[in-house]
Amino acid sequence: MADSWVNSAERIGADLHLELSGQGGRRAALTRALREAVRSGRLAPGTRLPPYRSLAADLGVARNTVADAYAELVAEGWLTARQGSGTRVAARTEPLRPAARTPDKVPPRARGPRHDLRQGTPDASAFPRTAWLASYRRAVQQAPGEVFGPGDPAGRIELREALTEYLARARGVRTEPERIVICSGFAHAVRLLFGQGGGGVLRGPLAVEAYGLDFHRGLLATAGVRTVPLPLDEHGARVDRLGRERAVLLTPAHQFPTGGPLHPERRAAVVDWARARDALVLEDDYDGEFRYDRRPVGALQGLDPERVIHVGSVSKSLSPALRLGWMVLPERYVEGVLAAKGEREGWASVLDQLSLADFLVCGAYDRHVRRMRQRYRRRRDRLVRALAAHAPQVEVTGVAAGLHAVLRLPPGTERSVVKAAAWRGVALDGLAAFRHPDTDMAPRDGLVVGYATPSEHAYGAALDALCGALPPE
Incomplete structure (x- = not known):
């Protein structure tokens, strides 16, 4: 007998696949399958099974065949049948557990660290679920029908318009919606800009900061x-060392990972270099919103929108799970980036784009x-x-902004301290x-140390373990 698919979602809440095979006729096959x-x-x-008539119609068998199979399984204790509530899977039944494998065939499961102080991720427990859900519902309810078709590779106009206003207000970016292309984050932006094997919009050689990802x-x-x-x-990247490169990748608001903004004179100098060389500056604005001791440093893009590609995302501010980012492009590169992306949006969820647009417009993102x-500043202060x-012998740097700090160690001790921290579960x-x-x-x-990832209740223990792993005076 062939497999049968029972499409009974309106009756039991899920599709039910039953394989009717073997000897003994249809009733026996159905009994075995159930x-x-x-x-x-x-x-x-507790799962409610379809009524006799419905299941019989789906499987192409007689109604009595289903009734007899149900009755047999009720008698065996697999199912229960009560007037008014239909036939259900008995509450006392337990699924078959796989046979235990011998220890020599089962590799040990790696235990994760007790304390995660790695850089790069926000506090996942702080994701604004209620506010995001409200924006998502509004976005879905108000979305035009076209939203549920193939997406525009540039990204939803609603999000690009919202980003134009937000980036101008909060980061000093000068742009318009037609110059913004939505992507899934910085890595996706790099793939779109440089392609594979030199076939992208931009070409190398590319100058980069000596310390980076x-x-x-x-x-x-x-x-x-x-x-x-x-x-x-101490003033950031030595842009005076730029030569014949075609572009330079910088983290000017907060150098990653050593910390500190690019000095104002060097910001002006790198733009002058790009103009003189007909080159580009690729600005990774990975955590520009999180500055604690003075007003945030504006985006470098504001100095020359035709010479700077500004890339940002919500990976640090909201969650990397959203996979939402953006490129603010000089006009001459928009067409090429869209061609690299393809005719349809294949990366960033259109519904998430609309939700983020609403989240920005209603003020929930700013809040x-x-x-x-405030939370991350308190954590930074606790770390210090x-x-x-x-x-006290350890110098802490790079703490004026961002989600991580750099702890300077005596020469030759880094590797042993990392091992000591791992031994303590850090x-x-x-x-x-x-x-x-x-x-x-010279090596440093x-x-x-990332201070954003641990939840509030786990942060104190993480700091204690970290301090215990540091070298004595």
């Missing part, structure tokens, strides 16, 4: 882009950012106080992991 569905857990205790350097290498490291000092700015009390990164392999800068020993 019994196996209950035994395996596919039909959970190895993941980004890997994406560029995959695209066939050679990266040239720029040294760093959330202000609330999280804990280090001052328990490890996950964090050493500064060496972010160093460009071709830089001529340090830790990159």
Whole structure:
């Protein structure tokens, strides 16, 4: 007998796949199929089964065949039947559990760290679920029918208009909706801009900061882009070392990971370089909203919208799970980026785009950012106080903004401290992991400590474990 698909969602709440096979006729086959569905857990205790007539019609069998199969399973204890509530899976049945495998065939499951102090993610428990859900509902209710078809590769106009207003107000970005292309984040932007094997909108060589994300350097290498490291000092990237590169990638609002904004004179200098060389500046504005000790540094793009590509996302402000970002492009690059993206939106959910547009317009995004700015500032202050009390010999830098701090360590101690932290259940990164392999800068020993990821109740224990792993005076 062939498999049968029972489409009974309106009756039992889910589709039910039953395989009617084997000897003994249709009733026996149906009885075996139902019994196996209950035994395996596919039909959970309490699930209401379709009425006799409905299931018989779906399977193409006689009504009495279904009635007899139900009756047999009721007698065996697999099902229960009560007047007015129909036939249901018995509450006392348990799904078949897989046979226990011998220890030598089961690899041990890796235990995650007890304390996650790695950089790069916000406090997931702080996601504004209620406010986001309200925006999502409004977006779905008000969405025109076209929303549920193929998406515009540029992104929904509602979101691009909302971003135009927000970025101008909060980050000093000068743009218009036609120059914004929605993407899924910075990595997606890099793929669109540089393509594969040099076939993108931009070409190398590309100057980058001597310390940065190895993941980004890997994406560029995959695209066939050679990266040239720029040294760093207390004023940010040494843009005076720029030469014949076609573009430069910077984190000017808050250098990642060492901290600190690009000095105003260097901001002006890099724009002058781009104008003189007919080059571009790629601005990664990864955490521009989170500045604690003075007003946020405006976006570099505001100095010259035709020479700076501004890239941002909600990965730090809301959640990386949303996969929503944006590129603010010079006019001459819009067409090429859209061509690279394709005729349809294949990356960022259109409904999430509309939800973010509403979230921005109704003011919920601003309220959330202000609330999280206060929370992260308190966490930063707790980190600084804990280090001052328990490890005063450790210098803390890069704490004026962002979601992480850099702890300077004595030369030659970084690797042992990272191991000591891991032994105490603390996950964090050493500064060496972010160093460009071709830089001529002297290595710096340090830790990159993310203070946003732990939940509020777990943060104190994480700080205690961190302090315990640091070298003594």
